[in-house]
Amino acid sequence: MWLISDWSSVREALAHAAVAAQQRPAPPFSTLSVVEAAELGAMAERIMPTTETPGAREAGVIYFMDRALGSFQKEALPDVRKGVADLKVRAVRRKAGSSGLAGLPPADQDALLTEIEKTEFFEGVRYLTMVGMFAKPSYGGNRGEVGWKLLGFEHRPAYTPPFGYYDAEAAKGR
């Protein structure tokens, strides 16, 4: 069980969350607290980072997670909350006074996540990140189909051959 007992740390977390929120439109979350959203969002953004191509941030993965954890993945919420609390403990160990993962520089974030990458919590967040990135946009993530575009997945209702390079080549040779 994760309880907010120390207002000053929350204030700091909120500040970090506000910074993170500047980079995206920020409608209110319906299930996650601002702090939880900042932490899970930071995780998602390291799992599928924004590089020269869009990542979890642009896909709106955190909004998918908010929706998932309030509905069809509801049973995972208590464990996710425990995991977020643990993230903070580990972040403080890494940098005294840290508010959590979201407040660390990316290299430290990656190091911390490498520490926990075999945990069920990490695997659960990785799962939600990939689903939020690549499921139908109607689930709240994969905004503008950025996930599908990243992969080269056309998602059309039907296709006609040739489908790929090698069958096209074979058809030409015939």
Next chain:
Amino acid sequence: MPQQASVHHPLSSTVDFVIVGSGAAGGILAKELSTAGYSVVVLERGPRLTPEQFEHDEFKYFFQNYIGAKTPVTWRETPSQVAKLKKDAVWGAHIVGGSSVHFTANFWRFRPVDFNERSRLGAIPGASLADWPITYDELEPYYTKVDWEIGVSGQAGGWGEPRRSRPYPVPPLPVKSSGVLFERATKKLGWHPFPAPMAILSRPLNGRMACQNCGFCQGYGCEFGAKSSTLAAMIPLAERTGKCEVRANSYVRKVEVNAAGRTTGVIYFDANGREQFQRAKAVVLSCNGAETSRLLLMSKSNAFPQGLANSSGIVGQHLMFNAGAIVPGFYEHPLNEYKGAQVTRIALDWYDSDPKRGFYGGGGLDARADITLPIFFALNGAPPGMRNWGAEHKRFLEHGFTRQMTVMAHTTSLPVAANSVSLDPTLKDDHGLPAMRITYRDHEDDLKMSRYLHARAVEVHHAAGAQQVAPLPVEVQGTAVHLLGTCRMGNDPKTSVVDRFHRTHDVRNLFICDGSSLVTSGRGQPTMTIMALAFRAGEKLAEFAKRGEI
């Protein structure tokens, strides 16, 4: 095919046949028996979906298991262990049409050797290999019925093909990049690839439309009705007779037997969870190779203390999954394997068991789009040893998604008595019925055969010019897709559950036809044979009914 308003058989009436399960076997039996003029009620545990409900939604169908099997499963490797709850351990479908709705549609016929291997090879230590009471030649006309009435695409004359009385009704599906690469490589290696027989229509047939190459086959229902499920191909014909009612959301918990040792019908939970009794002159179980045994074991009574039709004590035993291997590889150019049916080329050069290999077993290879839908690929596509998150992984996804194909091996499972379906002693489902307990450890020869073809699959990728090959290790199986052998057919009531006509040895008007009837596992693609058995059983059961022998 338009849906017809179906007849309603009131519960107060006694129908000729109640069929439990509407899948590969149940759907065909419903059509055969109703067109022969008999009144039929089909009780299907799952819902009835309309074609427009079969969305291209990977999360819903694959990850939320929307049409998936609902029975809780506990799992262990050996009988001395305590089985533990295992989620998503059995990949079935609870829906009208059963697993034929979501199957991949590989439709290999069994070959003559599958029916008489015990006689040809002798006993195999640690297994109960047996001959079938029927031969390939006896089943051939019914394989042909499957080709034409269910709808199979293919090209006659594939390597080692047994006698067929008619060609395929429609030609093979368009070859994919995986098929082109596979064909090129296997030929280079001296093998004999050919177009995969698939239960997906390449041309319109029987009023159904052809495949649109959408790619959502393996694990999905087909909104075009081009995939040859019994929902698309059989159930509309059954309902059109005005004799057959398919009752969805009906979960059978017990087969009832009277003092004379005859079944009188089945008890089931209806859509509202209320218990109902459907009376019938004869009961047919087609619940699949695991659920049929579970239902028999749940139907025990004073007269049948070991479970119904289980005087042999072997109900649930000899469970076979088929073994195999999965070898993904990556190529220079995009293949876009997510488009089109899963498989377009196969090779069966290793079909027969070969003493030179030093172990029992046989099988084949196919090239397929196994993990090419986005979520699954993102979660599982990383080659062993690669970190599955972060910037490097993201670059891998961007490059690899369109460039991947899998060479998959499909092989024999030996019937082993300890491999079984039984009732879990403690865990219950949400109706208070015992969970399904699976005990399974592949026979050593099955693992050896898998490893043998695993090596061949790696060779195929190299010969095809793969830039990277990322084989998954061959391990003892921990999930089930094919469910075979648990009520096997035979002439001897001590070593089999049903006779050569699918009548249980113990109860004269109780019949079983589904994957549980299979005596051997074939080489990996059992549904074609389950369907052929169902056409044959339908014909025989109609004859029995006509002669008053039910």
